[in-house]
Amino acid sequence: MSGYCAIAPGHPFHGPYHDREHGHPTTDEAVLFERLMLEVNQAGLSWLVVLRKRAAFNAAFHGFNVDAVAAMTPEDVERLMQDAGIVRNRLKIEAALHNARVIQGLRASHGGFAQWLAAHHPLTKADWVKLFRRTFRFTGGEIVGEFLMSIGYLPLAHAPDCPVDQELAGLGQPWREAVAAGFVY
Numbered sequence: 001m002s003g004y005c006a007i008a009p010g011h012p013f014h015g016p017y018h019d020r021e022h023g024h025p026t027t028d029e030a031v032l033f034e035r036l037m038l039e040v041n042q043a044g045l046s047w048l049v050v051l052r053k054r055a056a057f058n059a060a061f062h063g064f065n066v067d068a069v070a071a072m073t074p075e076d077v078e079r080l081m082q083d084a085g086i087v088r089n090r091l092k093i094e095a096a097l098h099n100a101r102v103i104q105g106l107r108a109s110h111g112g113f114a115q116w117l118a119a120h121h122p123l124t125k126a127d128w129v130k131l132f133r134r135t136f137r138f139t140g141g142e143i144v145g146e147f148l149m150s151i152g153y154l155p156l157a158h159a160p161d162c163p164v165d166q167e168l169a170g171l172g173q174p175w176r177e178a179v180a181a182g183f184v185y
């Protein structure tokens with residue numbers, strides 16, 4: 001095995017994420033929103049930093065309840081800029097509020113964030129990045145690629161010889177269905 005599958009198992013933070021979350025499909029709005037914002041916050045830092053701060057992020061952003069974050073105010077942003085538990089980056093904090101409001105809009109246009117993803121699937125990574133850039137804030141190529149890989153919309157979350165990869169083969173990852181239907185990533 002190589003990459004994340006080699007270093008993550010048994011690690012106090014990476015292990016549980018690798019085994020039970022990374023690459024696993026989900027349609028839960030708060031889970032999708034949390035994952036997107038954790039990837040946004042990883043930018044310039046590391047996934048380990050983000051996992052260590054995960055509990056603080058959830059406390060600061062109301063468990064990533066979309067409506068609660070969408071209702072946050074400029075005063076909340078100033079308060080979070082003093083919260084040492086999270087990443088104190090104004091653009092990232094403001095992106096959380098903005099993206100929560102975008103997700104509220106996706107409920108109206110598509111039925112929700114999960115339905116919006118399903119409606120555009122399958123796309124190549126490059127086309128997903130274009131779509132995210134014109135929909136969300138702070139969603140560059142690496143962030144979008146890692147986010148979509150982590151929820152099964154892009155391949156290679158796990159090495160082919162990782163036991164979790166074999167588990168996921170039976171769990172309806174969207175990218176596998178696309179490849180089976182002839183789509184080329």
Ligand SMILES: [Zn+2]
Nearest residue numbers: 005158162164
């Ligand atoms: Zn793995």
